[in-house]
Amino acid sequence: MSAQREMKEKNPWQSPVTIIITVIGVIAIVTLVTVAVLQNKPLPQKYKYGIVLDAGSSHTALYIYQWPAEKDNDTGRAEQMHSCKVKGLGISSYASTPWKAGDSLSACMREAMEHVPVKRHQETPLYLGATAGMRLLNIENRSASDKVFQAVAEALQKFPFSYQGARLLSGQEEGAFGWVTVNYLDDRLKQGLETTGALDLGGASTQISFVSDNYDGSESPSNSVTFRLYGNDYNLYTNSFLCYGKDQVLKMTLAYQTQSGPETVLDPCFHPGYNETKNYTALYDSPCVSNRKPQNAPESFDHKGTGNFLECQKAVKRVFNFTDCKYSRCSFNGVFQPVLQGPFGAFSAYYFVMNFLNLTDTSIHLETVKQKLADYCATPWQQIKQQHPKVKVKYLAEYCFSGTYIVTLLTEGYNFTSETYSNIKFIKKIKGSDAGWTLGYMLNLTNMIPAEAPDSPLLPHAGYVSIVTIIAILLFLLFILSLRPLWPCRSKQPQII
Incomplete structure (x- = not known):
């Protein structure tokens, strides 16, 4: 022991x-x-927010974006969390009553207050960008344009966000920021992948933007925009055609058909049986056509449809100038355009029109698309109204024209062929965010896309x-x-x- x-x-x-x-x-x-x-x-996710108002020619839309707050220099992925369509027409339509332009935004701004947390209100940037509708008003009446912007600014400053101003975007900016949005949402910029071209169509203008290996910007410097994003350099070709949005092209097409001041117009771009009385003054109220108004024209004319796709396409082609070109190659109206390259995303009115016509599937051969359009345009107006009772008559009547214009613009204007037409994808959203210039605009102003690739943890x-x-x-x-x-x-x- x-x-x-x-x-x-x-x-x-x-x-x-x-x-x-x-x-x-x-x-x-x-x-x-x-x-x-x-x-x-990982910490509980906290977000920062940004608000952009897209003041287009036909309407205004509000978009709220959010991104992770804990990311250095706000480099977290931004995504759309809410959108609101402002009731009424675009702010340019309030030229004679500018205060109404500001009031029209109130309902959507109140929605924004509900969706952005109260503690983030003061630090949330608020932007308004106006596009072709206000560009036309600025050309027609600079004073009226300034008053609309002033009224909008006064209205937006009443809300508890960090107001960053309302400004008129150039057509080149609109096209370039649309390209940034499409490629940012598709993660092509961060990963250095082949980029997607952007095709944007509004009511008063249209934009085309893409990267071409054969374009260094020297032949037409005004069409060149250079970005350095995530350590990669992009030399972007972009062009905006003012007056070539679908609403203004409709006015131009009708202007050609009413040069003699007739009392009746037989229009192949509208369905057989369509018949409406239209005012000459309203038709020629835009700077795109105001200098063409015929002398001694009657007060109104009867607008009757005949529903013929091929004749409609001939009428649409009259608004393009395919003959003048001082460059090695052009799209139309003497504007330089390099050879098309890569896939393209077509959004805004491109999507909404082609989606209504069930023509968003570009695997369908181009000739088949044209035949379907021909069949649609030839359908009697009464039958069309019976098939779509919930669609507003004004919009419903114009789909034949709009579809014909889109196909003509893409093939005759931008030179897409039967082979390259399949490179176009008609898109509304990408990963839950609307395709358009607004996200690219906010990313640029908040410097959320760094010039150099951000460091990643080991x-x-x-x-x-x-x-x-x-x-x-x-x-x-x-x-x-x-x-x-x-x-x-x-x-x-x-x-x-």
């Missing part, structure tokens, strides 16, 4: 110093692991925690092994004789 007691007393593991060291070591390792996990665990969170845990365990084992000299030595039991 005395020998066992002596061995127990000499056991170093039972000495107070050894016990204290062991406990401290275990506590240190547990603390190391706990701190690593707590310090690096390891993901899970990998980091795993490595720290393994190292901690190894340290613990090494600590135990370091105490080996203190381990008790096994001695031979004395033999009892």
Whole structure:
């Protein structure tokens, strides 16, 4: 018994110093692991917000974007969280009553207050960008344009956001920011992939933007925009055609048909049986056609449809000039355009018109598209109204014309062929966000797309925690092994004789 007691007393593991060291070591390792996990665990997602108002020619739309607040320099992925279509026409329609332009935005701005958390209101930037409708008003009546912008600014400053101003976008900006939006949402910029061209069609203008390997900007510098995004350089070709939005082209097409001031117009771009009385003054109220108004024209004319696609296309082609070109190659109206390259996304009115006509599937051969349009245009007006009772008559009556114009613009104007037409994808949204210039505009103004690629962490969170845990365990084992000299030595039991 005395020998066992002596061995127990000499056991170093039972000495107070050894016990204290062991406990401290275990506590240190547990603390190391706990701190690593707590310090690096993903935080509850917090967001920042931005608001952009798209003041187009036919209407205004509000978009709210959000992105992770914990990202350095606001480089987190921005995505659309809410949109609101302003009731009524575009702000340019309020030229004679500018205060109504500001009032028209109130309902959507109140929606924005509900969707953006109150604690983020003061820091949320608010932008308004006006496009072709206001560009036309600015040409026609600069004073009226300024008053509309003033009324809009006064209305927006009443809301608790960080108002950053209302401005008139150039056509080139509208096209370029649309290109940024499409490629940003599709993750093509960050990954350095082949980019997608952007085709935008509104009521008063249309834009085409794409990157071409054969275009360095020297032949037509005014069509060149250079971006450096995520460490990659992009030399972008872009052009905007004012007056070539679908609403203004309709006016121009009708203007050609009413040059002699007739009392009746037989229009192949409207369905057989369509018959409406229209006012000459209203037709020629736009700067796109105001200088063509015929002398001694009657007050109104009867607008009758005949529904003939081929004749409609001939009428539409009259608004294009395909003969004048001082460059190596042109689209139309003497505007330079390099060879088309890559896939294209067609959005805004492109999508809405072709979606209504069930023609968004570009795997359908181009000749088939034209035949379907011909069949649609030839359908009697009464039958069309019966098939679409919920669509406003004004919009319903114009789909034959709009579809014909889109196909003509893409093939005759931009030079898409039967082979390259399939490169076009008609899109409304990309990953939940509307395709359009607004997101690209906000990303540019908030510098959310860095010129250089942002640094990424060496390891993901899970990998980091795993490595720290393994190292901690190894340290613990090494600590135990370091105490080996203190381990008790096994001695031979004395033999009892």
